[in-house]
Amino acid sequence: MREALAEFLGTALLLTFGLGVVAQTVTSGGAAGSPLGIHLCWGLAVILGVYASAGVSGAHLxxxxxxxxxxxxxxxxxxxxxxxxxxxxxxxxxxxxxxxxYREAITAFDGGMRQVLGPHGTAGIFATYPAPYLSILGGVIDQIVGTALLVAMVFAISDERNAPPAASLAPVFVGLTVMAIGMGFGANAGYAINPARDFGPRLFTALAGWGGGVFTAGNGWWWVPVVAPCIGAVLGGTVYDLLIRAHHPAHTNRIGDPARRVE
Incomplete structure (x- = not known):
């Protein structure tokens, strides 16, 4: 129970900070936010969520x-x-x-008519939706690649035999990883790379006034950021283990160490 409570709090903090910056940006028409601000805040949200829960649950989130x-x-x-x-x-x-x-700000933006997509769509504050050009297959690839990058780096950062950062700094590097994924792979579908991050808020919007359209929009997009990240996570972890973890020498070189011959 204590581990579950830590995961609950860490994920709630992650989403509160992350969705907050999107809400501020959307409802202000970009006047109080920007894509760069969104990427930076999501990275910080990860850092804060991990610091809040890592000592108890490991902060999977x-x-x-x-x-x-x-x-x-x-x-x-x-x-x-x-x-x-x-x-x-x-x-x-x-x-x-x-x-x-942000309820009053959302109402001022959309006139009280909750819309999923379009110029006054606000469902995208909470869950991810694909760009108009993106196919379902393209979205699956997008989420597999993004989550594979995330988990490969989580494994690298936590690998004690591969020159990891100090444990107290690990959350910072995980947050920087999410920030880099957002900056490099955020255009297609908003880099959910986390089934909970997408499905939990999507379910909330379905109940809070946006209705079932949150599940039918984007050609039934909702399942892609739920299923594809799971595939990508296992793939990214497996690739890291096959290429790096399986080949650690008996002596582990640290950054800056001179190369040593392993007897």
Whole structure:
């Protein structure tokens, strides 16, 4: 229970900060925000969420990360369900907090008529939707690639035999990874790379006035940021392990160490 509570809080903080910057940007018409600000704030949101929960639960904050750790790192399968439920609930609550805070701003922006897409669409504050040009297959590829990059770097940052940062700085580098993914791969579909981050807020919007359109928009896009990140997470973790972890020498060189011959 204590681990699930930590995952709940960490994910709620992640979504509150992350969705908050999107709400501010959208409802101000870009006057109080920018794409760069969104990327920076999401990276900071990850850092803060991880710092809030890492000492208790390990701060997965992402069902895809939890799945990859179960598949590749021996994380107990019995804990996967409680972690995922806690992450989903945390994401839902984070969305609710942002909605409560920005409800009047959203109403001023859309005139009180909750719209999913379009010039006055506001559902994208909470969940991700594909760009008009993006196909479902393209979205699946996008989410697989983004999440594979995330998990490969999470594995690298936490690999004690591969010159990792100090444990106290690990959350910073995870946040920087998310920031880099957003800057490099955010245009197609908003880089959800986290089933809880997308599904929890999407469910909230369905209940809070946007209706079932949040599940039918984008040719039924909703399942892509749920399923594809799970595939990408396992793929990214597997690639890292095959190319790096499986080949660690008996002596691990640290950054700046002279090369040594392994007897």
């Amino acid at each position: 992402n069902p895809a990360v939890t799945l990859a750790l179960a598949v590749r790192r021996g994380f107990p399968w019995s804990k996967v369900g409680p972690y995922v439920v806690a992450q989903l609930l945390g994401a839902f609550v984070g969305a609710a907090v942002v909605y409560l805070t």
